[in-house]
Amino acid sequence: MSNPIASTLERARPPAASAPSLIEMRRVGKTYHTASGGTVRALQGVDLSIEPGEFVCVVGPSGCGKSTLLRMLAGLDSCDEGTLSLEGRRIAGSSSEVGVVFQAANLLPWLTVRENVRLPLRVGGRHDKIDGRIDALLSMAGLADFGMRYPYELSGGMQQRAGICRALARDPRILLMDEPFGALDALTRERMNSELQRIWQTSGKTVLLITHSISEAIFLGDRVIVMSARPGRVLRDLPVPIPRPRSFDTIVSHPAYAGLAREIRGLLNAQGELE
Amino acid sequence: MSDITTSVPVPVEAIEDAPPIRGERKKPLSGSVIAAMGLVVLLGLWEGAVRVLHLPPYILPAPEAVVRALWSGLAVNPASQLGYYLPLWGTFRNAAIGFIVGSMLGLTIGSLMAESRFIEKLIMPYAFALQSLPKVAIAPLVVIWFGFGDGSKIAIAALLAFFPVLINSFTGLRATEPEKIDLMRSLSASRFETYRIVKLPNAAPFIFAGLDMAVVYALLGTIVAEFLGAQQGMGVVITQAQSVTDVAGVFAALVILGVLGVVLHGLVRRVEHRVVHWSRQSGH
Numbered sequence: 001m002s003n004p005i006a007s008t009l010e011r012a013r014p015p016a017a018s019a020p021s022l023i024e025m026r027r028v029g030k031t032y033h034t035a036s037g038g039t040v041r042a043l044q045g046v047d048l049s050i051e052p053g054e055f056v057c058v059v060g061p062s063g064c065g066k067s068t069l070l071r072m073l074a075g076l077d078s079c080d081e082g083t084l085s086l087e088g089r090r091i092a093g094s095s096s097e098v099g100v101v102f103q104a105a106n107l108l109p110w111l112t113v114r115e116n117v118r119l120p121l122r123v124g125g126r127h128d129k130i131d132g133r134i135d136a137l138l139s140m141a142g143l144a145d146f147g148m149r150y151p152y153e154l155s156g157g158m159q160q161r162a163g164i165c166r167a168l169a170r171d172p173r174i175l176l177m178d179e180p181f182g183a184l185d186a187l188t189r190e191r192m193n194s195e196l197q198r199i200w201q202t203s204g205k206t207v208l209l210i211t212h213s214i215s216e217a218i219f220l221g222d223r224v225i226v227m228s229a230r231p232g233r234v235l236r237d238l239p240v241p242i243p244r245p246r247s248f249d250t251i252v253s254h255p256a257y258a259g260l261a262r263e264i265r266g267l268l269n270a271q272g273e274l275e
Numbered sequence: 276m277s278d279i280t281t282s283v284p285v286p287v288e289a290i291e292d293a294p295p296i297r298g299e300r301k302k303p304l305s306g307s308v309i310a311a312m313g314l315v316v317l318l319g320l321w322e323g324a325v326r327v328l329h330l331p332p333y334i335l336p337a338p339e340a341v342v343r344a345l346w347s348g349l350a351v352n353p354a355s356q357l358g359y360y361l362p363l364w365g366t367f368r369n370a371a372i373g374f375i376v377g378s379m380l381g382l383t384i385g386s387l388m389a390e391s392r393f394i395e396k397l398i399m400p401y402a403f404a405l406q407s408l409p410k411v412a413i414a415p416l417v418v419i420w421f422g423f424g425d426g427s428k429i430a431i432a433a434l435l436a437f438f439p440v441l442i443n444s445f446t447g448l449r450a451t452e453p454e455k456i457d458l459m460r461s462l463s464a465s466r467f468e469t470y471r472i473v474k475l476p477n478a479a480p481f482i483f484a485g486l487d488m489a490v491v492y493a494l495l496g497t498i499v500a501e502f503l504g505a506q507q508g509m510g511v512v513i514t515q516a517q518s519v520t521d522v523a524g525v526f527a528a529l530v531i532l533g534v535l536g537v538v539l540h541g542l543v544r545r546v547e548h549r550v551v552h553w554s555r556q557s558g559h
Contacts, residue, residue, distance in 0.1 A: 095463075102458065110551075119472070
């Protein structure tokens with residue numbers, strides 16, 4: 001490739017001699033076959049590595065394959081080009097080291113909040129009896145009094161907090177979040193972002209979060225990965241030099257904020273549609 | 276603020292929760308009151324038709340004669356062969372057993388079809404062929420195979436109960452949202468765990484709709500089998516009354532069967548309400 005983006009990528013790559021990162025993607029590509037016989041190239045040549053404890057946010061135009069990327073990391077989709085590895089091992093299916101937070105919570109409506117959060121301990125050949133862990137997770141998310149309620153009795157924000165608790169039930173090292181707060185109103189969303197920052201800081205998990213919101217990406221991310229339109233590639237890998245804990249009241253006045261937001265917006269606008 | 280999420284619209288519930296603008300209105304009549312009014316009108320028309328048209332009792336008896344026939348069937352020792360109690364119990368028992376057997380088979384085969392494309396392709400065309408056949412027409416054959424006893428009643432009831440449960444459980448299990456399957460896959464759940472924890476509860480509203488139909492069909496199947504020959508049952512009560520042109524007696528037996536059908540339907544609905552408790556509130 002002879003375009004300037006490719007050279008940016010080359011510079012962003014860590015030296016080959018270094019120990020494998022927690023998550024490594026090398027030249028990852030994915031092509032979908034449509035029902036009408038055509039092919040859609042969703043991802044092409046994606047290079048990305050994530051270190052333990054990092055919070056990485058991915059933004060990109062809609063349909064750029066960022067959800068596909070997350071699904072491949074979760075073992076829900078396979079990649080047909082390149083390699084994806086977790087702690088140096090190739091990803092082949094789901095792993096208990098990975099917890100997934102879905103869009104719009106995705107709780108099972110027939111189970112109580114507690115049963116939903118406990119679900120990962122019931123299935124997949126595990127029959128853990130550690131209920132204390134579930135209680136600790138629920139109180140961490142402020143849901144201690146709602147364990148016996150059903151999801152429909154909770155607000156959208158509470159449902160998604162339960163979804164995060166569920167993803168943390170097996171104490172995974174990695175949390176993958178696919179636009180988890182997209183369905184929430186702006187104020188609840190900011191509150192959830194602060195909550196997530198707190199949970200991340202106390203738990204020390206590695207987080208990959210996909211979002212449409214530039215402010216959310218800057219607020220939460222150690223790095224913001226900007227992806228191109230389809231076929232999705234990594235356009236830019238931007239570090240966020242804003243100290244933590246961050247708050248929405250102060251972050252906008254940080255000197256780095258406006259520049260970052262402008263740069264991300266510029267990159268996305270150059271890609272055409274922006275949701 | 277340079278935030279693209281600030282354009283999120285105000286939640287719609289806030290508007291929907293507002294009180295209606297229209298002024299105080301009269302309380303609407305409850306459903307049972309309206310239904311009772313319908314019954315009174317029907318009985319009035321019936322009585323009027325019998326009187327005005329001078330219909331003889333062997334064509335259409337007056338409501339009052341039907342009530343008398345009902346009373347003579349009900350106001351007896353429950354152990355007496357003359358009353359409705361023993362035949363009603365026999366019909367109910369056979370219909371219930373047939374319902375349970377047919378539904379269980381329907382759920383099992385429907386589940387296998389939903390889980391396996393191979394089994395689906397193997398069974399589906401024949402299931403539909405058999406479904407489009409008027410199953411009541413098979414009844415004489417079933418009587419030859421199972422005899423005039425309870426066996427043939429249960430078999431026909433089961434046959435009729437089978438299909439709605441089969442189709443509904445198949446459809447419901449296949450209707451599981453892909454995100455819920457993804458959740459289970461991300462947890463490395465086994466196929467059976469995914470079935471038991473996600474697909475089956477998700478299909479429950481469909482399955483109950485099938486059971487609701489099946490319970491009425493089971494009763495229908497039992498009565499048809501009894502028409503073809505039986506020692507006991509409400510079908511026998513009807514054929515006996517018919518053989519002596521006791522039309523009021525036929526009507527009375529039909530009323531009893533109607534009540535039984537409504538009660539069975541109500542039972543299924545009640546169980547559904549208990550089991551599928553989430554469906555009401557979350558507006559599925």
